[in-house]
Amino acid sequence: MSRLSRCFRSLESAGFFRVLDDSRVELLAHGHAYADLLKQQWLSLRPLAAYLGTSDSSEAVFSTPLQRFSFARTERFRSHFEQLVREHPRKAKCPTLLKHLCTSSSSSCQPEPFLGHKAPVTHLITDFLVEPYRALEHFYNMQRESKIWWMRYSSNPSRYRIVPHELPVEVDAKHCQAIDIVCRFGEEVGVAVEQLSMVMLQGDDFRLPDARTDQSLPPAVIRSVIELETATCALLLDGCDHGRETQSLLLNRVLAPYQCGIACLKGDPAQPGDLADLCLHIKDVLHRAGLRLCQGDGYALTKDASELREHMEKSDMLGVPYTLLVSEQTLQNGLLQLRSRDTRLAETIHISDVPDYLLNIFKH
Template sequence: MSRVQRCFESLASAGFLRHHLSGNQLELLSHGRAYAEQLQKQWLSLRPLAAHLSGISEIGSTSPLEQRFSFARTTEFSSLIQRLQKDHPRKAKCPTVIKHKSNSSSFCLRGNPLFSVKSPATILTTDFLVEPDRALEHFYNIQRESKIWWMRLSSNPSRIRIVPCDLPEEFDPKSYQAIDLRSQAGEVTVEELSMVRLGGDDGPFRLPDGRTGESVQPTVIRSVIELETATCALLLDGCDHERDAQSLLLNCALAPYQCGIACLLEESGLSGDLDDLCLHLKHVLNHAGLRLCQGKGFFAAKDNGHLADHFAESDMLGVPYTLVVNDQTLKNGLMKLRSRDTRLSETIHISDVPDYLLNIFKK
């Protein structure tokens, strides 16, 4: 069995995705959808000064090449610019950034031979309208920024690489450029970047230059992320590692569940007090905005073997940290904080929760 197939099976058993052999399609399950939601939030927070436009219609069924280079002269893109000028007049200048989300039952990124994602797909698009004389400079800067972003989200940053795209002969390299950002975990394209230089007095629209006020025909640099495909690529990346035990090494900011709570029942007479303590910790962590595991919010282990089994399940869910309380916690306030990545535990005091964890996730 190949490493990729083993990853598919592990992710399926953990409730992240389902692999349909017919058509080699992947379908996100509950944990996978929760992970995709966190990835989308990260995208929304990226470049916070962008103009966000909602209610974009579904992308039409055009060829990948048309999707990549002809979008700037379509009626849909003209409507997008009109929306920008109407809803965000102060940002209708050059340079500026537009973000919008759409759904498509036919859109697909090129260069993904490993799998397809069950439709409809969620398309996250960022359009950069830049000065034509600085277009290549912007294009290279955006490439670098995007690669760094994906490297931060990946469990193995060295797997993210930039792949140049060959242009057809009829496309002038001075007016068109394109690269893919790919994860080497399955050679999956996670983002497409394309530059289209419109030029000419008969261009579809013009915007004032933000520095000089002169009316210019901007060059458009478009970033396209297919959310479900990118989610599956990052999940494969987190699952494909050299550790001796199954686990999912998800980025702490993206993990659907950031923290778990477990109590070790060493003295049966204290179970009620430990339950109350765990519920209190659950309330404190929820109030701090940390995402906890499902269910009642904590796990009761009858012995160390039972606790070890719980750690194994948490590791496959990608939970970065687990708080472990026992009867001694009731006496001195000390508990263990177990790390998914190192499998080691450190001792912290209850008064340090949740600030200690929040500082970890900010790093």
């Protein structure tokens, strides 16, 4: 656990999250920026889904184990079903997808205290309404797709496992299934980053036409719930707990709050203004290209190699994937160094190639 304790301290000092006295965690400024990007990735996932907006709740989504399977009897689910039929009639058939966000003022629904987030918490909820006779097929496919999605953003994809969830005694195993996507930190510690539950609806309250046969039937519902803040903390801890000798935060380039930084080593005292103007120009070019720059001025002017090294260490702990190293040479011939956080190696590129070069990296 000492290894994880060091990671907790590093993430707190870098401004991502902190542990409170009750063992819950709280996101800090950089952590909120990361969470917003994770939410945007979720919104862009499965783009054909009907997005139903955001709702508020005074209770956690899964305040009891049974509630994980009784959501179909809630007024909110009925309201969303009616909204689907009313506002998205072309999507009101099996199979179809619904998405909504739920902000809860109650504490985290995570059963374990490790990485459970303090209130309020945000739940990213996807309901997959499918043909009942293909429910298990869809359920297994969604498990695989979800696991791959989490692995894609991890510095250590082997952490993620599909873990069967034990059903409460009140639940009929013929009509319900459940699994968790768990991020493991050793054999003793794990965090459920996504919860998948399948419920077979009964009766005539909810009916949709089958897209293949046009026959009206009660669908099965596969519900995915991601607790945004807890999942954010798990991914950040994953990026910090990489086992390398270097002290850095290996965040996925898509989710890194800051994609690029600019650092300048001042040389000739007669030219600091020229170097600062050049950094401002590069900052403006990158900003207009849509790249996310480090906070504050967006660049750092360092007086010597030691100060530059210290700045790079701070950038690495912020998870900044690339830093542009500007020098007097850049003023003379337009060449600068592009340093990688992961390899700590730098390559020489021309200033005119910077935006397209970086955009191509982040695109692929």
